[in-house]
Amino acid sequence: MNSAGLYAMDPSVESLLGTRTFEDQFDIKEFVSSISENLILQSNQEPGPFDPRPFIRNFEAAVDMLLVIRKDIQKKTEMLEKSVKSAEEEYNQKMVDLNSGFEAVGRSFAAMESKITEVGRSAIRIGEQLESVHLGRQRAQAAYDLFDHYNRLSRGDTSSLETLKKETKSREGTRQVAIILRRLNIVAKEVDVPGADTTRENIERYCEKFEKDMLKLFDRYYRKGDPKMMARCAQTLLEFNGGSSCVQMYVNQHDFFISESRVQGPDDTTVVWQSLPDPYAPAPKKEPGLSTIFAEIRATVEQEAQIIQAVFPNPPIVMQVFLQRVFAQVIQQYLEVALENASMMSNLAFLRMLNMAHIQTSALVEDLKQFDLSTTITRSNSAPVPSDPLATAGSTGTGAAGPFGPMLDTAMEEIFVPHTEGTKYLERESKSLGEMYLNLLLRFTKYHEKASKSKTSNLYGRLVTQLANAAVTSSSNSAPGSTRAQAAAAFMKFSGISGPQAESEEDPIKEEDGAPSIEVAETMLKWHAEAIGRCVEIGPASEVPKHALSLLRVLAEALGRSYIEVAIETAQNRLESRDTKAELDLSGLVIIRCTDLICHLWQQYINIALLPLASTSVTLRREMSIFSSQTISRIEGAANTLMQKIIDAVLVYLASQLSKQKKNDFKPRNDDLSFARVNTDPCTGCCEMLERFRDAAKDNTSGKNLEYLLTEVGTSFHSLLLEHLRKFSVNETGGIMLAKDLKSYQDTIATYNVAALDERYEFLRQLGNVFLVPAQSLKSFVTESYLGRIDAQLLRPYLAQRSDWNQTERGYDGEATVADANDASSRGFKERLGVSGKLAAVVQELDNLRVGDEGNMSGLASQRNSGAFGLSPNMSFGAER
Known part of the structure; x- marks a missing residue:
């Protein structure tokens, strides 16, 4: 439900x-x-x-x-x-x-x-x-009209042409007359009939009259400033003869080429011109007069480009003619005057002016390339040109315009070619560097010439010859007959120095004038870098590696042979001719340090500035590297020789100080005066010399170089002391004095901080203790102390210097025993001490008494003549320390 x-x-x-x-x-x-x-x-x-x-x-x-x-x-x-x-x-x-x-x-x-x-x-x-x-x-x-006009002109009748020319319809009549006259000229040249000569004369006469009338008409409108009528005249003349006469009139009557103010040369009173010949002043970037002219050229060309486009039917060709005239007349005339004025100042002023002009002209060319009228549309208001029914290949015309950019580059090149063709530029650059280096090193050379006056060579003349040789070598294609003698004479002339005797009495040569410095080397490199920069700017790119190598040779002659090596040579001569009794001069170490720094500077300059320029040529790059390495090796060799002579001079001085030891210094009387003395005079002199040498070495060397340098002097002085101890008789009081001297030697050598020397001088101190031990304890001291492992017979030459040896010798010999087992073990210690002969026998048994690490010691005597400076295989100039 x-x-x-x-x-x-x-x-x-x-x-x-x-x-x-x-x-x-x-x-x-x-x-x-x-x-x-x-x-x-x-x-x-x-x-x-x-x-x-x-x-x-x-x-x-x-x-x-x-x-x-x-x-x-x-x-x-x-x-x-x-x-x-x-x-x-x-x-x-x-x-x-x-x-x-x-x-x-x-x-x-x-x-x-x-x-x-x-x-x-x-x-x-x-x-x-x-x-x-x-x-x-x-x-x-057209053929009918042409024959008709030809027949009329053969009778001298020009009425038909005059009637045609007076046509006012767009000025077409004048243009038609121009075309007819051009054709009549061609026909007249080819027709060979009776009466043709008369007709040809009539035609040429009328053509000349027509051209003059058109040029006058063009000039009238040009002065009135009527571009429209000028364009009609230009078009007519283009049909008549290609328009070349019209273009020439336009260019020739231009105010830009007529102005008299522009013909004047540059103002050489300006700051720029005053700095041109000064090598210490930076190279100026712009010349005021040239800048003004180029600014006016830019403004004029910009204005003329518009006029040319509006007037001429072929603007690209007219613009090229106008610019060619600008370069050939305005720019070239000004540059010639400017370069001539600069040349009268110095080669450096000429080169700086040439480089300045090249830079400014290159900038001008780049700016002018924007006015290439071939890439723009021609004027739009021009009437269409009717076709020519009888146009043939024989028609006259100006032809097609060439490429605009290359035309400007060629015009610029033509200005500078007279100064750069062949080897002119390179020779002048080399001479300029030679002049500047000669003036820079003049006082330096004078100083060293006086310091080396005992030598027969003339340092100043050698400097001039070396720089001249470098300048001649830098150009393999130099003019025939330019001998080295002529080059040297040119250097003397350009430098403003009459000869080696041209020394100012008001400014005598000082000590510091002969000291080499990093500042002078930097100045020479700065001048060289400026010259290289000019080569890159002015010379063709393909020639830059060659120019760089050539100028490097000039630099090597000046900085290497004429500066560093001269200073080293003078230092060597001083060491060789010095008075051994006078205090030793260690200024040679300062020269070594300066040489090291300059070599570093040289290598950095070569690697950073010059080698990249030769990257396009493997051959020249390799040649440049080899030449640089050879130069450094030559300088290193000279510095090595100087260092060895300094070491020898130090050892000679120490030996001369030891030779001043008096026989009674270690056999004094037992008085208060003897006990009051701390050290003997030779010890004081040697310690002072060792400290001076240590300070000078630490100030001018470092690292392994310093260690081997101090080791060489310490080892050799140790040998001198061993010989020295055998020469003097020592009594009990003298033993105390001797112990003081040996302790002073040991303390002084300890400041060297060379582990290899500590054991040697500890042995000397222990050897000196044999003069302090009483006679009855002598035997036990020798056999049981530090000297216990030394064969007693080897110590006899030193024991014999005891003043009481005659009384103690018999008892000493009676108790003496020889430990033959120690002979073999003492051989290593002898080698480490680096002695030979009789001294080797003395320290033969000391091998078992080594102090410190055995691995840190080596035969130093065998290393004396190895490595750079004759000290260490690791020592070298121009390398990273």
């Missing part, structure tokens, strides 16, 4: 069971809660247990209504689907009908197009035939 018939449905629920409820966004949970909302409220209000029946009846009625609604909606959906399907079928049929209609229309248009194309082809053929007939008629008419 249907519950809907017994119980009425809640009206609020009936409102929810409409189709609108299920449209848009539908939430099932919200729908169910809305149906049961009123029943829940009623259930909450009624007392008693929960009654589910109202809810069941309500939901059953709702479900029944929803089923009815679903059936209605399904019916409507089926009806709509049928309607849509029928509409789609109708639409598809209409599209098929339309496509068939469009295809029919397309076929109709294609047929029509093919018919039109066929008609067009027929029209084109007819047009071509008509054009050919028209051209033939024009040629025939």
Whole structure:
């Protein structure tokens, strides 16, 4: 039984069971809660247990209504689907009908197009035939007119040409006369009949008159500033003879080339010109006069580009003619005057001016390349030029304009070629460097020439010759006859020095003038770098490696042979000729240090500045590297020799100090004066010398070089002391004095901080103790102390210097025993001490008494002549320390 018939449905629920409820966004949970909302409220209000029946009846009625609604909606959906399907079928049929209609229309248009194309082809053929007939008629008419004018001119009649010229219709008459006269000139040159010469003269006379009239007319409109009429005249003259005369008149009468103010040379009183010949002043970047001219050229060309485009029918050609005149007349004339003035100052001023001009001119050329009129559209207001029915290959004209950019580059190159062709530039650059180096090293050379006046060679003349040789060598293609003697004379002339005796008495040579310095080397490298920069700017890129190598030879002669090696040679001469009794001068070590720093600077300069320039040529790069290495090796060899001479001089001085030892120094009387003395005078002198040498060595060397240098002097002085101890008799009081001297020697050598020397001088101190031991304890001291492993017979030459040896010798010999087992072990210690002969026998048994690490000691005597400086195989100049 249907519950809907017994119980009425809640009206609020009936409102929810409409189709609108299920449209848009539908939430099932919200729908169910809305149906049961009123029943829940009623259930909450009624007392008693929960009654589910109202809810069941309500939901059953709702479900029944929803089923009815679903059936209605399904019916409507089926009806709509049928309607849509029928509409789609109708639409598809209409599209098929339309496509068939469009295809029919397309076929109709294609047929029509093919018919039109066929008609067009027929029209084109007819047009071509008509054009050919028209051209033939024009040629025939032009030939007829040409023969008519020729016959008239043969009789001297020019009335027809005058009448044609006076036509005012767009000035076409004048243009036609120009074309006719050009053709008549061609005909007159080819016709060879009786009377042709007279006719040719008449034609040439009339052509000359016509050209003059047109040029006057062009000049008149040019002065009035009427570009439109100027363009007509230019077009007429172009038809007549190519327009070259018109272009020449335009260029020749331009105010830019007539101005007299521009013909004057540069103002050489400005700061720029005053700094040009000064090598210590930085090279100026711009020349004021040249900058002014170039600024005016830029402004003028910018203005003329517009005028030329508006006036001439061939603006690219006219612009090229105008710019060629600018370079050949304005720029070249100014540069010639400027370079001549600079040349009278010095070679450096000339080269700086040339480099400045090249840089500024290159910038000007780059700016002018934007005015390439061949890439712009010609004037739009010009009338169309009628075709010439009788145009032939013989027609005159200016021809096509060449490339604009290369034309400017060529014009610029022609300005500088007279100064850079062949080897002119390189020779001048080499001479300039030679002059500057000669003046820079003048006082240095004078000083060393005086210091070496005992030598027969003239240092100043040698300096001039070396720099001249370098300048001549730098250019293998120099002019014939340029000998080294001539080059040397040129250096003397350019430097403003009359000869080696041209020394100012008011400014005498000082000691510091002869000392080499890093500042002078840096100045020489700075000048050389400036010259290399000019080579890169002025010379062709392919020649830069050659120029760099050539100028490197000049630098090597000046910095190497004429500066560093001269200082080293003078230092060697002083060491050889010095008075051995005078105090030793160790300034040679300062020269060694300066040489080391300059070699470092040289290598850095070569690697950073020069070798990259030779990257394009493997051969020249290798040659440059080899030359640099040879230069460094030569300087190192000279420095090695100087260092060895310094070491020898120090040892000679120490030997001379030891030779001043008095016989009674170690055998004094037992008085207060003897005990008051701390050390003997020779000991004090030797210690002072050793300290001076230590300080000088530490100030000017470092690392392994310093260690081997101090080791060499310490080892050799140790040998001198061994010989020295055998020469003097020592009593008990003298033993104390001797012990003080040996302790001073040991303390002084200890400040060298060379482990290899400590054991040697400890042995000396122990050896000196044999003069302090009483006679009865001498034997036990020798056998049981530090000297116990030395063969007693080897110590006898030193024991014999004891003043009481005659009394103690018999007892000493009676108790003496020889430990032969120690002979073999003492051999290594002897080698480490580096002594030989009788001294070797003395220290033969000391090998077992080695102090310190055996691995740190080696035969130093065998190393004396090894390595750079003659000290260490690791010593070298120009390498990282």
